[in-house]
Amino acid sequence: MSTGHVEYASLNGTHIFKLIGEVRAQSCISLDKLLSKIEQQSNVVGAIVDLTQTTFIDSTVLGVLAKLGLKLKQTHQIQAVMLSTNPDITTLANSMGLGQVFVILNYCGDPKVCTRELIEEHITHNAMLTTVLDAHKTLMKLNESNQNMFEPLVKQLQKEQDTLEQVSQQNV
Template sequence: MSTGHVEYASLNGTHFFKIIGEVRAQSCISLDKLLSKIEQQSNVKGAVVDLTQTTFIDSTVLGILAKLGIKLKQAHQIQAVMLSTNPDITTLANSMGLGQVFIMLNCGDNNVCTRTLVDENITHKAMLNTVLDAHRTLMELNDSNQNIFEPLVKQLEKEQDQFEEEVVNPHNA
């Protein structure tokens, strides 16, 4: 019995598949049908298979994923991306030949995959500038955001002006 599942999303011709937990053959029928539909689409731009939360994957699932990689290459001249953090899953996928049809990003290699961003040099001024810039950007997106964030931005601008005044005239503070 499978204790995992497959999640799927698509945006502007890019397809995302997330294999979560222990995924076995019985979870593949809907995936296989979906792949057949994708193969028929003309606007396919890419595909990403995320195995970062996969704890077990059987050969049927690997075969369906191989089919995805092969079909995208043949029908759309696209090489899909496979992302993995589990060395056992990565080894299994590579041993089955998925590296021939996918760009394999092994997250065990720190040069390839995601890393946690470390907050460095957090000063009041840097934080103020970042928050102010982010909210100004949101305000530019639409009138609703303009109305929502305008009071905050004005307050942050006052704070920024006060901070600049303290830096220029430290004795007046």
């Protein structure tokens, strides 16, 4: 289980996401839903992802962040900023291709930024599966290395999702 969490704040169209501790897939369902809402807004002027207090981040969370960066570029023509002071986290983010969609800065700002923890909603298996699958598909779009690394996982998750959809259609 995750021992970390995501905090969020917004001011005048700038969105701030602060990832604290060990942030894993379970912590990003609410983040993924929030990104969908932000994508629909017309007044988005910037986004900052603060990883300065992140001790671990898994590939699903990186995929959700990649999705944020890609959507901001495509929909709002905005280059998001990622703050990281942990060399391991920075290396991981760069190796997954996030440097293509974020400006990654080594900066340690004020830890008392006014963010609030995103509250995790009831997590269903299907919601988790969809988020994990979408996050890894997004990572695969960033570079060939990710494509090769995550293709088997994505195929397996897609197969599981297809099976769940068939079962739910049979129950209708």
